[in-house]
Amino acid sequence: MAARELIGFLRAKVSSLHQARCFHVETSLLATDKNLLIKLRKRTGYSFVNCKRALDKFNNDSKQAEAWLNEEAQKEGWSKASKLQGRKTVEGLIGLLQEGNCAVMVEVNCETDFVARNANFQQLVQQAALGTMMYHQGKQENLATYIKSFLGAGELSQLKTSSDGTLLSDQLALAIGKLGENMTLRRAAWMAVPPNFFIGSYVHGAALSDALSPSSSTAFGKYGALVICQPLEESPRSSVAELGRRLGQHVVGMAPLSLGSLQDEPGGDMETKMLAQPFLLDPSVSVGQYLQPQGMAVVDFLRFECGEELEALDIEPTRHSAES
The missing domain is CATH 1.10.8.10 (Ubiquitin-associated (UBA) domain)
Structure with missing residues (x-):
């Protein structure tokens, strides 16, 4: 082999080894x-x-x-x-979060039910619920009365989220960027009760996204209800919780407009006072009649329906006498 050919061969071999090493890296x-x-x-x-x-x-x-x-x-x-911004947001979710003697309901809207089932949207609803709970932290201490307060869209968007302290308005923009639909933070409500009261709760009408953490403490639905109850005698905590859930089901299903009183005559299906309405789970008795042998009084309630028309919200906290 000529010297020139040998040099060419060696150069080719070195180049090949170099390329192989580079390829491996x-x-x-x-x-x-x-x-x-x-x-x-x-x-x-x-x-x-x-x-x-x-x-x-x-x-x-x-x-x-x-x-x-x-x-x-x-x-x-x-x-x-x-x-x-101008596109209608008629779908969405109610988020309900309960911690001890406090409970929160929020409504977040989007354009389609498809997005409402998305994990990113449900995380936004969860952040809104957690942000509302954080905003009211400490206000439930030493309560002699129960308290109920509301936040409109503007106040809700300025709350900080629990995860990283960013504003809910920023979380909203992030969700819109990911999902490509218009969304709105519509409203929130917070309730707290003294130790001798409890809050019954119920949500209905939506499934949890498979991608959302199963440990999520927020419940989701198209309808939600909170019912403030006062036991008139000692009751097992488990039975109290179940009774609160049944009353929440009634509020969701029968949509009462006011509480009424035990002195009201039992009404029919068109009755709008809760205590006079036929009880959803046993229409043979009114809600008031159902409660009397249970040793329980209903003091107040709140119902959210996703997309319902709203009157102007009173965003100032309201306090009520524990004896009322």
């Missing part, structure tokens, strides 16, 4: 990138294209990539929110 890097990409995609829910773009931008730093993705999605969400 690149393959290893690609495997690492793919692993990071899958994890980032699963954690954030953003597209593979955007996740890859973020990882490339920050040299595979997942935390920086995620922060950048959220920032970009939020910008896009605010842009989409302004464009979609």
Whole structure:
């Protein structure tokens, strides 16, 4: 073999070995990138294209990539929110959260029932409920009376979320950016009772998304009810909770407009006073008649129906005498 051919052969061999080494390194890097990409995609829910773009931008730093993705999605969400602002939001969910002697109901709306079943939307409803509960933290201490207060859309959007302290309005923009529908934070209500009272609760009409954490403390539905009750005698806690649930079912199903009193004559299906209405689970007796042998009094109630027409909300807290 001539010297020139030998030199050419050796150069080709060295080049081949170099390429093989580079290929091995690149393959290893690609495997690492793919692993990071899958994890980032699963954690954030953003597209593979955007996740890859973020990882490339920050040299595979997942935390920086995620922060950048959220920032970009939020910008896009605010842009989409302004464009979609006029579109009607007639669907959505009621979120109900109860902690001890306090309970919260919120309503968040979207355009379609398809989005209402999405985990990202349900997380937004959950954040609204948690934010409302946090906002009222401490107000239930040393209560001699029960208290009920309301928040309209403007007040609700300015609450901070429990997860990272961002505003609910920012979480809303993020959800709009992800899901591409107009959404609104419509209203919230909070109730707290003294130790000798309890709050019955019930939601109806929606399933939990498979992608939402099963440990979620927020219940979701198209209808929700809170019922403030006062036991007139000692009752087992389990039976009290079940009775509260049944009363909540009645409020959801029969939609009373006022409480009424035990002196009201029992009415028919068109009756709007709760205590005079036929009890939903036993129409042979009125709610008042059902409660008397239970040793229980209903003091107040609240019903939310997703998408219902609203009168102007009184957002100031209202307190009521525990004896009323």
